[in-house]
Amino acid sequence: MIIDPDVVTLSRLQFALTALYHFLFVPLTLGLIWILAIMESVYVMTRREVWKRMTQFWGVLFGINFAMGVATGITMEFQFGMNWAYYAHYVGDVFGTPLAIEGLMAFFLEGTLIGVFFMGWTRISPVKHLLVTWFLALATSLSALWILVANAWMQNPVGSAFNPETMRMEVTSFAEVFFNPVAQAKFVHTVSAGYVLGSMFVLSISAWYLLRGRNVDFAKRSMTVAASFGLAAALSVVVLGDESGYAVSENQKMKMAAIEAxxxxxxAPASFTVFGIPDVKNRTxxxxxxxPWVMGLIGTRSIDKPIPGINNLVEDTKGKIDNGIRAYDAMLVLREDKHNAQAKEILAAHDKDLGYALLLKHFVEDPRKATPEDIQKAADSTIPNVPVLFWSFRIMVACGFYFIALFGYSFWLSSRRRLDRNRWYLKLALWSLPLPWVAAELGWIVAEYGRQPWAIEGILPTSLGVSSVTTGQVWTSLGGFVLFYTALAVVDAVLMLKFARKGPDGLGIWPVVERDPSLRPALED
Incomplete structure (x- = not known):
């Protein structure tokens, strides 16, 4: 049976919207908690009350964001059973393992520690509370690690194999799954991007206070921490992004070619296209x-290895589809006769290309009856949306270099104690607040949209992973998610703006220094 393309499109749209929305909160959680840990560490080392109150105020905004991240994250995992039932069945043994570990090892750990963080200020010693904050920071990173291990396996399915007896993918080496080079590159790149976002969040809101001449001491100290941490994180993102590019060129050659159009x-070595207008119709x-040379050095770490072009990869895919058809035929023979030695031999020789035969199911019910035209269509379907990837990548990279410049200038101003002297800089810092979110979302578009048409790269086409549902059912769930998430977005925006505008003094966290200057020496001591 050929899957209804509308069901596939709507299911993809629903998961994309919920994932992108959830990722509005994840990187802020990853970055902001480490800034809290730094501030509280200064408090414990110096015993200066100002740093404790800074930790408490930014902790309030962290708590709001954390709650939203939990609320939007839980529903995502249930979608694997709701909209992607065959995906869950086919690869659940592999994909479900890191998700289960994330739930047991990190999610519950975060939930416990955040309660102690907020309720423990007067119940445990400062040193113990600091340890809780640092463990909470580690727990958030650990949670991201296991999610990214699962996602990286979708990009580079190592440590697993197709079992013809169960007709499913199964784990052969959990160590290979965990130490997947794509997982390691994605983890360090993603958490570094979160550090940038958290730093920009603190920098921008602090700039807003300075523009209004309120909470000046609080804002300047907060900006100093954000500038230092943000500069280090922004530099790390660029360096670690290079590692991610190398991982893509090694394991997802079509994605790399599409990013470069x-x-x-x-x-060799290939050039990097700074600007261009991709023409999909004429393939130019x-x-x-x-x-010159830049893309070759990033993508291959050499000057003599070429990066395959899209047209060449399409031709290679046609050969893989032919091999996949042989594997598909052998798989069907084994379903009838599990002891057929010849079929086992053929499947063992070509099982890595079985997924390419499954691409044909989008065009013909039985891949063995595919015509050369069907094979050409299947091969062409492996080309992702080139213009979207091309421009998403370049905007993301441009944002990255802008962050380096902004945090670098902020660090310079901080070292000269001139953060509050330039209003144009404060306005620039405030207006830059949305940019890390833009860069983070574009990064996920490049990673996930660039993998299409695969749910699991080279293993399972996206069109085969959907549940047996109707378009009406998916429209209903999609509409429900849009309404629910829109309501959450309104609540989150209202809460964030409310508490940010009140500031630390409005929340009773900060002494009213500006009203009574005599309190300033006591506060700073």
Whole structure:
């Protein structure tokens, strides 16, 4: 049976919307908790009350964001059973393992520690409370680690194999799944992006206070921490992003070619296209402005290895589809006769290409009856949306270099104690608040949209992973998610703005220093 393409499209849309919305909160949680840990560490070392109160105020905003992240994250995992039932059945043994570990090892740990963080200020000693904060920071990173291990397996399915007896993917080496090079690259890159976002959050809101001449001591100290941490994080993102690019070129060559809009294989080392207009219809890129060697050095770490172009990869895919058809035929023989030695031998020789035969199910019910035209369509379907990837990647990279410049200038101003002297800089810092979210969301678009048409790269096409549902049912659930998440967005925005505008003094966290200057020496001591 050929899957209804509308069901596939709507299911993809629903998961994409919920994932992108959830990722509005994840990176802020990852970054802000480490800033809290730094501030509280200064408090414990110096015993200066100002740092404790800074930790408490930013902790309130962290708590709101954390609650929203939990509320939006739980529903995502249930979607695997609701909209992606066959995906869950086919690869659940592998994909479900890191998700289960994340729930047991990190999610419950975070939930416990955050309660102690908020309720323990007067119940445990400062040193013990600091340990709780640091463990909470580690727990949030640990939670992200296991999620990214699962996601990385979708990009590079190592440590697993197809079992013809169960007709499912099964784990062969959990160590390979965990130490997947894509997982390690994605983890360090993602958490570093979260550190940038958390730093920009603190920097921008503090700039807003300075523009209004309120909470000046609080804002300047907060900006100093954000500038230092943000600069280190922004530099890390660029360096670690290079590692992610290398991992993509090694394991997802079509994604790399699409990011570069590279239609033909170029002589090594390949150039980096700074600007261009991808033309999908004619398979060319107009007005390309290129920098020699850069892409080859990033993608291959060499000067003599080429990066395959899209057209060359499509031709290679046609050969994999032919091999996959042989594996598919052998798989069907084994379903009838599990002891057929010849079928086992054929499947063992071509099982890595079985997924390419499954691409044909989008065009023909039985892949063995596919025509050359069907094979060509299946091979062409492996080309992701080139313009979207091309521009998403470049905007993301541009944001990354902008963050380095902004945090670098902020650090320089902080070292000269001039953070509150330049109003144009404070306005720039305030207006920059949305940019880390833009960069983070574009990063996930590049990672996930660039993997299409695969749910599991080279293993399971997205069109085969959906549940047996109707378009009406998916429309209903999609509409419900949109309404529910819109309501959550309104609540989150109202709460964040309310508490940010009140500030630490309005929440009773900060002494009213500006009203009574005599309190300033006591506060700073």
């Amino acid at each position: 590279m239609w033909e294989t170029e002589p 890129t107009h007005y390309a402005l290129q920098v």
